[in-house]
Amino acid sequence: MSSSLLGRPSGISEPFGGRTQCPFCSVQCKIRLSEEGVPGEKVTIRAQGDDNAASEGRLCVKGQNAHQHALSRERLLHPLIRRDGQLIRASWEEAMQAVTDLFKSTAQRYGPDAAGVYGGGSLSNESAYLLGKFARLALGTRYIDYNGRFCMSAAASAGSKTFGVDRGLTFRLSDIPQAECIILAGTNLADCQPTLMPYFNRARENGASIIVIDPRATATAAASDLHLPIRPGTDAALAAGMLKVLIEEGLIDEKFINERTRGFEEIRERALGQMPLSQTAEFCGVREDLIRRAAIMYGRAHTGMIMTARGVEQQTDGHLAVREFLNLVLATGKIGREGCGYGAITGQGNGQGGREHGQKADQLPGYRSITDQADRAYVASVWGVEPERIPGAGVSAYEMMELIHRREIRTLFVMGSNPVVSNPNVSMVEEGLRKLDGLIVADMFLSETAEMADIVLPVTSYMENAGTLTNLEGRVLLREAARPSVGESRHDWAILCEVAERLGRGSEFPFQSVEEIFDELRLASRGGRADYYGITYERLRREEGVYWPCGEDRDGGSGLMFEQSFAHADGLAVFSAPPLVETSDKAISAAYPLILTNGRVLAHYLTGVQTHRSPTLEAREVATFLEIHPSAAKRIRARDGEWVQIDSEAGSFYARCRITEKIREDTVFAPMHWGGQQNVNQATLPGLDPICKMPGFKTTPVRVSSYRGTPKKEALPRLEAGSVFPV
Incomplete structure (x- = not known):
């Protein structure tokens, strides 16, 4: 439970309460809000x-x-x-x-593909659906993608x-x-x-063995x-080595x-001819006996699961790395039955539904x-074009x-994302955005973008x-609106409908409610891999959540995938x-002797646009940091808590030094939740996975040097972060 002394936003006088759903990670926990206190005075929101x-x-x-950022005085209240x-x-007009x-001038001067649309994995299913339709029909552009490319693409x-088919978890x-x-590879649950950890605690109580693959000794x-x-x-090499052990x-x-x-058979032949396990161990920096022990523990288990997350996936060979782990699942037959399967631990709130x-x-x-062509024809028939x-x-x-x-793209429309912080090679991204004829951003806050x-x-x-959101296990959930809109803010889907109307495409965007959008989404998904046709708002209210695929029979799936085929x-x-x-992106050198990896911390979410506006969460981590092993810190004469400078071939950022033995000596770690000079992606290289286009966030060669000064003002904690609306 949490309590916060907050005032109500201007214009809202009724008691604060109701049911809602957490906007952050893919678990999508349900929340009940209540208010205690005397009307007209500061109250406690629980x-x-x-x-x-x-x-x-x-x-x-x-x-x-989470409610703290929704009540922040930094909320954007007017255009x-x-x-x-x-x-x-x-004014809105x-x-x-x-x-x-x-949009009209861009299309007239340069053609429809001169406009780009950039979405987010935290948008509801309805907004994500409508954004795709808006780009393709209202603007006529092929250029739409979203920040989930950096999360789940591998x-x-x-x-x-x-x-x-892709679904986060193939099991419940x-x-x-x-x-x-259970093998947890590259995930710090x-x-x-954290609300999932009791499931793993129960597994251990039942006798399960848990194996964690991570360069850091995380919680x-x-x-x-x-x-x-x-x-x-x-x-990828580690998983292939484990498969070699299983076969042998x-x-x-x-x-x-x-x-x-x-x-x-091709896999078996490769395993027999690949490098000895001792060489794999040397390459991976893991003792040979640990690799062998992990493989045998998984192979001998009657039931087992493998879960990966960004540590495995955010690499320029992330697609192939995941496939190597999937080879382990298939080779042991641990899928399609209870207690078995593969899971990609989705990061964003609607990372699953947002990509469907x-x-x-x-x-x-x-x-x-x-x-x-058949898919295009079907969706066109639903859209009436x-x-x-x-x-x-x-x-x-x-x-x-x-x-x-x-x-080549002259105008960009960004909805629910902060690309100037989340992309690799940030200096190029910033330079490009400044070249635009027009940048339009729909957001709750004045983000860096x-x-x-x-x-x-x-x-x-x-x-x-x-709106609806789909959690990591493929369960579609309905999030009801718990509060009225604040100030002049508008629903994202309503903004899209109005722009489409002004562009002369209103007949294709006639929606008056989010449920109407979902009903069209249901029809558009009918018969597809992610079939939502049998799901309705009425059903979601009655049953709490429904697994997809849920098609014509409307029974819905059991949540356990691939039982028969x-x-x-x-x-x-x-x-x-x-x-x-x-x-090549993994190669360290005398100039760049350390490997930089990045990730999340408990208190913050994505680029921090929302969590930095929560005083409670901001107090937990007010500035970024760099985890570094004592031996590496000693070489650069850095002391705990001091600023250090991190350089790569792409650029530099600054962080507070956090010396710890819970990380490899050749590796440093920085969170991904800060912009400006604290943005870890100032140093991330621009290389992409050739198959899924995932950047290599986890494997940047860098050097770290002691920094005796203080970085520029924008690198310091935001003093006004988390302030709230007055009573």
Whole structure:
């Protein structure tokens, strides 16, 4: 439970309370808010976990204090337009006309593809769906992608290639205690999804062994039975080495392989011919006996699970790394039954649903492919247009930034994202955004990206905007609006509908409620891989949540995937046997002797736009830091708590030194939640995975030097962060 002394936003006088849903991670915990105190005076707002099947009524510190950012006095309450270099208050009529004029002039001068649309993985399913439709029909552009490209693209593409469909977890959360062995690779659940930890505690109580693969001795690793402190970027080789052990030890499921998979013979041949395990161990920086022990623990278990997250996936070979772990799942037959399966631990609040319904460059609703003629024809029929009206595939999120830098995209519309902080190679991104003819940002706050915008549109918060979200286990949930809109803020979907109307496409965006959008989404997804057709708001209110796929029969899935067959046409899963090579982004040198990896901390979320406005959360971590091993700190004469400078070939950032033995000597770690000179992505290199276009966030070669001064003002904590509306 959490309590905060807060005042109500201006214009809201009724008691503060109601049910809502946490806006942060993919667990999507339910929340019950209540208010205590005397009307007209400061009150105590309490946030309690509300009963639900995923978190079982638990809340972490972010959920307990999520309401604080929604009540921050830094909320944008009216539109802003840049005049004479300054963002000043404007009316909605002025702002919407300016947006319309900008889109029209861009299309007339340069064609429809000169406009780009950039979405977010925290948007509701309805808003994500509508954003894709808006880009393709209202603007006619092929260029739309979203920040989930930096979160789930490696696991999504690997799952699609291996299983025929991508879904975060192929099992139910309630199945976790039934697993006899669990491998957590590149995920720190204790900090990133802490309300899930009781599931793993129950598994251990039932006798399960938990293996953590991570270069840091995280809180999750502390709760494990075996920790493999891997060298960042070598996960693919580690998983391949484990498979070699399984084959040599006879711990594979020949019956499952023969009946339900294809491609294993190539895998077997590769395993027999690949480097000895001792060389794999040296390459990965992990003792040979630990690799062998981990493989045998997993292979001998009757039931088992493997879960990956950004530590494995945010690499320039992230797709192949995930596929190597999926090979372990298939080789042992540990999928499609209780206590078994693979899970990609989704990071963003709607990271699952946000990638299913059309805001990805190559995707149409229902996880349909934009290049498939039948898929295009079906979605066009739902939208009431000819298939030729739907543009072809665009490019990934970072590649859009490259097009902006080359001035091929001249106007950018950003909704629910902060690309100037989240992209790699930030200096190029900032330079490109400054070249735009127009930048439009729809957000709750003046984020680092919004500060650069020409037009800023204030949107409602999670407490004010209803919609559905899909949690990491594929359960579709309805988040009701618990509060009225604040100031002049508007729902994101309503903004899209009005702009479409002004562009002459109003007949294709006739929606008067979010439920009407969902009903069209249901129809557009019908028969697709992510089929929501059998899900309705009435059903979600009655049943709390429904697993997809849920099609014509409307029964909905059980949450356990692939019990009988996989989603490929032949019903089989597919092994992958790529060559194992060391990619250039992992190469350290005398100039850059350390590997920089990044990630999340418990108190903050994504680029911190929301959590930095919570006084409770901001107090926990007021500035970024760099975890560094004592031996590395000693070489640069850095002391704990001092500022250090981190340099790569791409650029530099600053952080407070945090000396710890809980990290490899050749590795440093920085959080991803700060902008400006504290932005870790100032140093991230621009290389992308060739298959899924994931940047290599986890494997940047850097050097660290002691910094005796204080970084520029913008690198210091924001003193006004977390202030709240007056009573």
